[in-house]
Amino acid sequence: MRNTFLSALLTASIALTAVAHPAHAASSIDYLPPNSSIIVNSTEKIHDGKLDVNGVRYHYLLAQGQPGAATVVLLHGWASTSYMWRHVMPQLVARGYTVLAPDLRGLGDTSKPAAGYEKTTVADDIRALVEKLGLGPQINLVGHDMGGMVAYAYAAQHPDEVRTLAILDVPLPGIEPWDQLVQTPRTWHFRFYSVQDVPEMLIAGRELEYLKWFHNSEAVNSRAFTDEVEQTYAREYAMPGALRAGFEYYRAFPNDVKANQAFARTKLTMPVLGIGGAGSFGPIIGEHLRHVATNVEAVNVQGSGHWVAEEQPAAVTGALLKFLPPAR
Numbered sequence: 001m002r003n004t005f006l007s008a009l010l011t012a013s014i015a016l017t018a019v020a021h022p023a024h025a026a027s028s029i030d031y032l033p034p035n036s037s038i039i040v041n042s043t044e045k046i047h048d049g050k051l052d053v054n055g056v057r058y059h060y061l062l063a064q065g066q067p068g069a070a071t072v073v074l075l076h077g078w079a080s081t082s083y084m085w086r087h088v089m090p091q092l093v094a095r096g097y098t099v100l101a102p103d104l105r106g107l108g109d110t111s112k113p114a115a116g117y118e119k120t121t122v123a124d125d126i127r128a129l130v131e132k133l134g135l136g137p138q139i140n141l142v143g144h145d146m147g148g149m150v151a152y153a154y155a156a157q158h159p160d161e162v163r164t165l166a167i168l169d170v171p172l173p174g175i176e177p178w179d180q181l182v183q184t185p186r187t188w189h190f191r192f193y194s195v196q197d198v199p200e201m202l203i204a205g206r207e208l209e210y211l212k213w214f215h216n217s218e219a220v221n222s223r224a225f226t227d228e229v230e231q232t233y234a235r236e237y238a239m240p241g242a243l244r245a246g247f248e249y250y251r252a253f254p255n256d257v258k259a260n261q262a263f264a265r266t267k268l269t270m271p272v273l274g275i276g277g278a279g280s281f282g283p284i285i286g287e288h289l290r291h292v293a294t295n296v297e298a299v300n301v302q303g304s305g306h307w308v309a310e311e312q313p314a315a316v317t318g319a320l321l322k323f324l325p326p327a328r
Contacts, residue, residue, distance in 0.1 A: 077145020106245025
């Protein structure tokens with residue numbers, strides 16, 4: 001995985017230069033060129049690991065900062081893996097943070113159990129992984145898509161252990177306007193993936209074609225998804241059990257709704273950042289998160305759809321660096 005990270009970064013500077021968007025340049029704080037020696041050196045500090053937690057063998061990427069460095073945990077979503085953080089993670093490492101990016105239960109190179117895809121259960125996994133790696137007692141959580149749902153479940157259950165929370169371009173199940181969103185054409189896939197067995201049957205063997213289409217349909221800057229990126233994701237989602245595991249995250253939504261509605265009775269008080277793509281959830285993410293938290297900032301990323309960390313990594317990095325506490 002480390003070689004994949006490095007390969008991606010060495011070619012990223014050309015791609016990112018080609019798609020630079022002046023409207024969001026001011027929101028990017030010292031985004032270091034992906035081929036700079038600082039970022040290459042930071043990428044080389046990122047190591048793969050595996051640990052057993054709660055009966056699941058977790059694969060993760062980890063870069064250790066200096067003793068006492070603040071920890072940032074990056075959680076990916078569906079149609080992604082920890083690879084989605086390939087642009088953002090080295091930027092945080094370069095600033096001295098300890099950074100952990102696991103493959104979530106059932107996805108990437110993490111094992112694929114038949115059950116346990118409620119976001120509270122996956123949050124318990126991540127908390128156990130953080131504990132086993134000795135990265136606590138407090139962390140800064142960043143989650144995209146399903147990872148954002150998991151991050152909220154983590155923070156709601158263990159608020160004293162989460163210093164800051166950032167949720168990227170995802171609505172939380174059961175939280176307004178969830179009921180309206182799930183009835184719109186925009187969320188057609190929520191209903192499709194919730195049907196047992198059928199999506200697996202139709203997509204198996206066509207992972208590359210399907211993911212190319214899906215990434216493009218959810219993106220504004222679809223040029224972020226190069227052939228190398230698509231091949232990487234297709235390999236990971238073609239692994240035995242990966243499609244089923246991914247769809248189980250959607251099939252767990254009814255239980256997630258109940259859990260989140262109970263959590264929301266006590267609003268989060270730690271700083272919360274919502275980041276969304278202007279072509280996706282960005283225009284309403286701040287208002288949405290104020291239903292569950294009292295201290296909310298929001299960033300609407302121009303030139304981006306759903307995949308904000310991949311479509312506009314400079315803007316996302318800038319927003320996170322402004323929001324996170326100092327590394328030391």
